[in-house]
Amino acid sequence: MTLAHKTPQVTLEPAFTPEGGKLLPQPLRHLRDIRSKALTEMVLPNRRTENWKYSSKYLKLDESLAPLTQGSGMAVGRAVEGAYRVVIRNGVVDRESSVLPDQKGVEIQRFTDLDEVTAQSVARKLDTVIDNSTTQIAALNTARIEDGLLIRVAPDTSVDHPIYVQCVTDAQQSGSNYPRVLVEAGNGSKMTLVEEYLCEGDEPVLVDAVTEMTLDSNANVTYIRLCMEPDNVRHVGATGVRMADGANLDSHAIGFGGDLRRHDLQVRLEGENGFARLNGIALTQNRQHFDNHTAIEHVVPHCDSEETYRCLAGDKSHAVFNGRIHIHKDAQQSHADMNNKNLLLSTNAEIDTKPELEIYADDVTCTHGATVGQLDETALFYLMARGVDRQTAASMLSMAFVHELVGQVPLEDVREVVDVRLNQFIEASFKETNA
Amino acid sequence: MAEAQRTGTYLQRFPGSSTPPAEGTESEQLKIIELEESTQMLTIKNLHATVEGTPILKGIDLEIKPGEVHAVMGPNGSGKSTLAQVLAGHEAFEVTEGEVLFDGQNLLDLEVEERALAGLFLAFQYPVEIPGVSNLQFLRTALNTRRKANGQDELDSVSFMKLAKEKAKQVDMSPDFLKRGVNEGFSGGEKKRNEILQMLMLEPRLGILDETDSGLDIDALKVIANGVNSMRSDDRSFIVVTHYQRLLEHIVPDVVHVLAGGKIIKTGGKELALELEEHGYTGLGIDDAEATG
Ligand SMILES: Nc1ncnc2c1ncn2[C@@H]1O[C@H](COP(=O)(O)OP(=O)(O)OP(=O)(O)O)[C@@H](O)[C@H]1O
Ligand SMILES: [Mg+2]
Numbered sequence: 001m002t003l004a005h006k007t008p009q010v011t012l013e014p015a016f017t018p019e020g021g022k023l024l025p026q027p028l029r030h031l032r033d034i035r036s037k038a039l040t041e042m043v044l045p046n047r048r049t050e051n052w053k054y055s056s057k058y059l060k061l062d063e064s065l066a067p068l069t070q071g072s073g074m075a076v077g078r079a080v081e082g083a084y085r086v087v088i089r090n091g092v093v094d095r096e097s098s099v100l101p102d103q104k105g106v107e108i109q110r111f112t113d114l115d116e117v118t119a120q121s122v123a124r125k126l127d128t129v130i131d132n133s134t135t136q137i138a139a140l141n142t143a144r145i146e147d148g149l150l151i152r153v154a155p156d157t158s159v160d161h162p163i164y165v166q167c168v169t170d171a172q173q174s175g176s177n178y179p180r181v182l183v184e185a186g187n188g189s190k191m192t193l194v195e196e197y198l199c200e201g202d203e204p205v206l207v208d209a210v211t212e213m214t215l216d217s218n219a220n221v222t223y224i225r226l227c228m229e230p231d232n233v234r235h236v237g238a239t240g241v242r243m244a245d246g247a248n249l250d251s252h253a254i255g256f257g258g259d260l261r262r263h264d265l266q267v268r269l270e271g272e273n274g275f276a277r278l279n280g281i282a283l284t285q286n287r288q289h290f291d292n293h294t295a296i297e298h299v300v301p302h303c304d305s306e307e308t309y310r311c312l313a314g315d316k317s318h319a320v321f322n323g324r325i326h327i328h329k330d331a332q333q334s335h336a337d338m339n340n341k342n343l344l345l346s347t348n349a350e351i352d353t354k355p356e357l358e359i360y361a362d363d364v365t366c367t368h369g370a371t372v373g374q375l376d377e378t379a380l381f382y383l384m385a386r387g388v389d390r391q392t393a394a395s396m397l398s399m400a401f402v403h404e405l406v407g408q409v410p411l412e413d414v415r416e417v418v419d420v421r422l423n424q425f426i427e428a429s430f431k432e433t434n435a
Numbered sequence: 436m437a438e439a440q441r442t443g444t445y446l447q448r449f450p451g452s453s454t455p456p457a458e459g460t461e462s463e464q465l466k467i468i469e470l471e472e473s474t475q476m477l478t479i480k481n482l483h484a485t486v487e488g489t490p491i492l493k494g495i496d497l498e499i500k501p502g503e504v505h506a507v508m509g510p511n512g513s514g515k516s517t518l519a520q521v522l523a524g525h526e527a528f529e530v531t532e533g534e535v536l537f538d539g540q541n542l543l544d545l546e547v548e549e550r551a552l553a554g555l556f557l558a559f560q561y562p563v564e565i566p567g568v569s570n571l572q573f574l575r576t577a578l579n580t581r582r583k584a585n586g587q588d589e590l591d592s593v594s595f596m597k598l599a600k601e602k603a604k605q606v607d608m609s610p611d612f613l614k615r616g617v618n619e620g621f622s623g624g625e626k627k628r629n630e631i632l633q634m635l636m637l638e639p640r641l642g643i644l645d646e647t648d649s650g651l652d653i654d655a656l657k658v659i660a661n662g663v664n665s666m667r668s669d670d671r672s673f674i675v676v677t678h679y680q681r682l683l684e685h686i687v688p689d690v691v692h693v694l695a696g697g698k699i700i701k702t703g704g705k706e707l708a709l710e711l712e713e714h715g716y717t718g719l720g721i722d723d724a725e726a727t728g
Contacts, residue, residue, distance in 0.1 A: 377526075382563040382617075385523050386577035386633065387551035387584070396576070400567025400616075 020067070021146055023112040025119035028145070031126060035143035044136055054320045054352060055291040058234060058260035061206070067091070067144055068175035068205065078198075080413060084108070084163045090170050091177035092147040101161065105154030105189075108163070111180070112147050122150055122182060129212035130240030131295075135264050138238045141178045141210040148180035151193070155186035155216070162192035162222075162411060167209055171201030171232060181211040185219035185247075192222040194414060197237075199229040204259070209237040215247035217271065224414055227255030227263070228421065231288065234260035245271025245300075252409050253280040254418055256425065257288025257317055265294045269303035269331075279409075280309035281402050283425050284317035284349070291320040296338075298331040298364075307338040310402050314345035314429040324356040325368070331361045338368040343375065343401050345394075345429050391430045398426055475536070476501045476672050477641060482533035484521045491517045491528070493697035499641070502669040506683055506708060507676045509694035510716050515676045516560050518694070519645045523557040524550050538640065551577075552584040554640030558630035558647050560676075565617035570629070573617045574599055578636050602635040605665070607658045623650040631662045642666070643674045648682040660685030680712040693719065 021032045045052035045059060052059075068090040079085070086108065087097040093110035100108050114122060130138045153159055167179040185191060195211065207229070215221055227235055235258060241249055255261050267276050282290040296305045305325070313319045321340045342351040353370040375397050383393035399422065406422065409415050477499040484492040491514045499505055507515055521528045522535065524547035535542040542550060565573070579589040590598065600610050606628045618626050627647050634642050644663070648656055663673065663686050675686055683691075683705060691707040692699045693716070701707065701719060711719070 379563050379565050381525060381547065382559065382565065383568075383573070383577075384547040385551055385557055385559075386573070386637065387548050387580045388576055389548050389580075390546075392576065392580075396568050396572070397565070400565065404567050 020144070023146070025111070025114050025116060027116070027119045027123035028111055028114070028126075028148075031123045032143060032145055035127075035139055039140065039143050042136060042139060044140070049136075051293060051322065054318065055260060055262050055289065058289050059206075059236070060204075060234065065206070066175045067146065068170065068173070068177045078166070080164050083161045083194075083413070084159075086149060086163065086165045088147070088149065088165060088167045088179045090168075091145070091179050093149055101159065101163075103157075103160055105157030105186075106159050107150070107152040107154075109150045110147055111145070111150065114150065118150070122148075125182060125184075125214070126180075126212065129214060129242050129268075130210065130238050130264075130266055135238045135240075135266070137208055137236045137262070137264070138210045138240075141180060141208045141238075144176070144178040144208070145180050146178070148182065150182050150184075151191075152184045153186055153189040153191050153219075156188040157186065158189065159191040162194055164194045164196060166196045166198060167207070169197075169199040169201075169205050169207050169229065169233060171199050171203045171205045173201075174203040174205055176206035176208065179207070179209040183211070183213040183221070185213065185215045185221050187216045188218045189216070190220045192224070192411065194224040194226070194411065196226045197229050197233075197235060199233045202230065202232045204232050205234070207233055207235045207237070209235070211237075211239045213239070213241045215241065215243045215249060217244045218246040218248075219244070220248040220250075222250045222410060223252070224409060224411065225251070225253045225255075225263070226414065226418070227253075227258075227261055228417075229256075229258055231258045231286070233258050236260065236262040238264040238266070240266045240268075241276070242268045242270055243274045243276065246273045247271065248274070249276040249278075250410070251276070251278045252405075253278070253292070254406075254409070255280075255282055255290060256421055257282070257284030257286075257290045257319070259289065261288070261290040263292050265292075266297070267295070267305070268297040268299060269305065270297075270299045272300050272302045274303040276303075276305045278305070278307040278309075279405050280307075281405050282309070282311040282319050282321075283402070283422070284311070284319050285314040285345075285425065285429055286317060287315070288317040289319075290317075291322075293320075293322045293324075295324040295326065296336065298325070298327040298334040298336060298361075300328075300330060301332045301334065301361075303331065304335040305337070307336075307340075308405060309340045310405055311340075311342045311351060312345055312398055312402060312425075312429070313342065313349035313351050316346070316348045318350045319352075321351075321353040321370070322356065323354070323368070323370075325358070325366060327357075327359045327361050327364050327366065329360040332363040334361060334364040334366070336364070336366045338366075340370040341401070342370075342372045343398065344372060345375070345398060395426045395430050398429065399423075474500055476503075476538060478536040480534050480536075482518075482521070482535060483531045484517060484528045485531055486517070486528050490531075491697055492521065494533070495694075495697075495699055497692070497699065499672050499674070501672055502667075503689045504667065504673045504675060504686060506688040506691045506705075507674060507694055508678065508691065508708065508711060513695045514697045515694050516645055517697075519557055519560075519643050519674070519676060522550075522555065522643060523547065548580075551637075551639075552581055556634050556637055556639030556642045558627075558634060558642065558644045560645040560649070562618050562621075562626040562630055564619050564621070566619045568617050569613070570615055570617050571596075571599065571613045574613070574633065574636055577633070581637055599636065602632055605635060606632050606662050607655075608632060624652065624655045627651060627659065628655065631659050635662055635666065638666070638671075640670070641672050641674070643676070645676045646678065647675075648677050648679060656682060657685060680708045683708045 045056040085099045087094040311319045355368040479497040482495040693701040
């Protein structure tokens with residue numbers, strides 16, 4: 001038994017408190033217990049964990065493992081027009097702030113409200129979409145859940161509005177919370193899920209957020225994940241998606257940096273003719289840290305994946321991208337494109353990018369490209385030769401670099417929210433450099 | 436320096452007018468009188484420039500009065516674009532000797548964007564593609580920055596759109612190009628039109644056209660020449676860099692210079708361009724070694 005942390009027994013202790021998860025239905029409480037006990041056997045990310053080598057030092061599990069309670073009720077997230085909204089505060093679904101659909105075939109329930117039968121099936125499903133062996137952080141989530149959200153869309157049902165899940169951390173005191181979402185999209189169903197991570201309060205907190213989705217045949221899911229929390233949040237999250245034949249995933253993971261940001265996105269194409277688009281934007285400044293790990297598994301033939309991640313890193317920040325594409329032996333006629341472009345806004349920023357391709361089928365097309373560069377001096381000169389000062393020119397070019405991907409987000413409301421933050425980010429990035 | 440800048444501003448604010456503002460201190464009026472004595476818009480004296488230590492410009496002298504069009508011709512690699520880029524302020528070139536006065540200001544002391552705001556415009560030989568920045572956004576930022584520098588109000592989006600469409604029409608460019616990324620995927624000729632569109636919008640005091648005619652079909656050449664001619668006035672000047680007499684049939688120059696080996700080796704009237712067309716540079720007694728320095 002290897003224990004990564006100096007004093008793991010002590011730090012993990014709160015997981016074993018009898019009160020933990022006491023509102024969960026029996027099958028889920030049982031699963032939680034099993035995972036809690038397994039934690040002592042598990043190696044949590046540390047310096048020697050290969051896929052955490054850049055990020056483990058920011059985890060600081062000891063300081064913040066005490067789970068936060070529901071909080072003062074101040075933090076409610078923002079209102080969205082023409083959409084459904086579920087607020088998860090400190091890992092617990094807040095029914096009062098939520099606006100839920102009353103549509104046939106759309107079922108949204110909190111874990112703590114599930115009947116025995118449904119809870120049984122949810123318990124069987126959790127941790128089967130995400131690969132726990134590489135995503136320790138998801139196992140930690142299951143060991144700590146207090147509540148969770150089940151979204152089920154019946155076959156051939158189109159959810160009539162996007163569903164916003166706002167995970168708000170109430171950081172009046174330091175601690176951790178564990179939002180959990182399970183999505184089951186039935187055959188031929190269609191939905192848009194927006195996960196928005198927010199925080200109010202400025203104590204140091206850890207947010208460990210896990211979402212698992214299964215897309216049945218021809219299901220079509222747009223998934224937008226917005227990491228909008230301030231610096232004091234150390235956000236580690238994982239999203240797992242399993243896709244049956246003809247399913248379509250359109251994923252947009254957009255995040256602003258903080259003390260720690262980590263997102264693992266795992267997509268398994270398990271049925272023929274599936275298509276997954278993975279877009280991502282990471283923005284870091286000051287001493288922020290952002291680590292995106294994606295993995296696309298082409299398990300069967302005739303699936304396509306298209307991945308585009310971009311990152312802007314300023315000041316002394318550090319951004320990491322690791323993109324794995326695994327084309328299994330039988331997955332002939334797979335098409336996989338992966339592209340990661342990074343722009344350093346300062347000479348002190350650091351970007352590490354690593355494509356990892358494992359291809360075992362011979363009849364596939366797979367392209368990948370990763371670049372780390374600086375602002376193009378030729379373009380800067382061209383703009384300045386028209387009277388635009390260097391700072392404005394640099395802002396325009398940086399904005400252009402990521403804006404193409406913002407433009408691909410299919411919800412106007414989200415584009416606006418992102419644009420506001422993006423403008424602030426760009427403004428702050430170029431404030432001092434010109435002085 | 437500060438004084439020169441201020442007197443320079445007077446001329447920009449009241450282009451073509453020799454009447455100074457009614458009020459003004461005695462010293463301000465004195466400066467205006469000084470300016471009136473110097474009738475040049477651009478004065479280049481003994482300009483030397485190097486790139487990565489290699490001398491390219493080896494003593495250029497040139498004087499341009501308001502309203503004049505000067506053509507600059509010369510063999511490939513003789514330093515024409517270098518001269519244009521040095522005037523615009525490109526950092527790759529180091530000025531090692533000489534001075535440049537633009538409306539009385541020491542041009543070489545100004546930043547790239549300050550030169551543009553003072554009224555200098557370079558139409559690039561190779562316009563740069565900037566994906567993600569729309570032509571409209573680019574034009575609007577540039578125009579409003581220039582207006583602000585001139586003490587004018589920024590244009591609101593409606594008036595701006597109207598102006599942009601009108602000018603685009605003048606260079607025979609579909610408004611669709613305004614929405615695209617700056618020069619993104621534009622053909623060679625479309626890029627050149629876009630340069631002229633920018634010039635029409637920004638209304639510079641001095642337009643430097645670096646081979647704007649290269650790669651243009653005959654109709655496009657006329658469109659561009661008409662654009663330039665529509666801007667000719669008593670207080671606006673042009674430097675037209677070209678290899679072909681053809682352009683100069685449409686934009687008739689007052690003076691033609693031949694640049695070879697980093698120096699102006701011959702200056703004449705518009706007939707000099709015809710002479711070059713007939714006899715080539717060798718007819719002028721320039722051998723290759725001299726041409727490339
Ligand atoms: N950035 C640079 N680095 C190195 N050499 C340069 C650079 N820019 C220009 N040169 C050199 O300076 C010389 C003059 O180039 P310039 O572009 O000014 O010529 P030109 O007269 O405009 O030629 P053309 O008619 O072909 O456009 C050439 O020998 C060129 O190779
Ligand atoms: Mg040239």
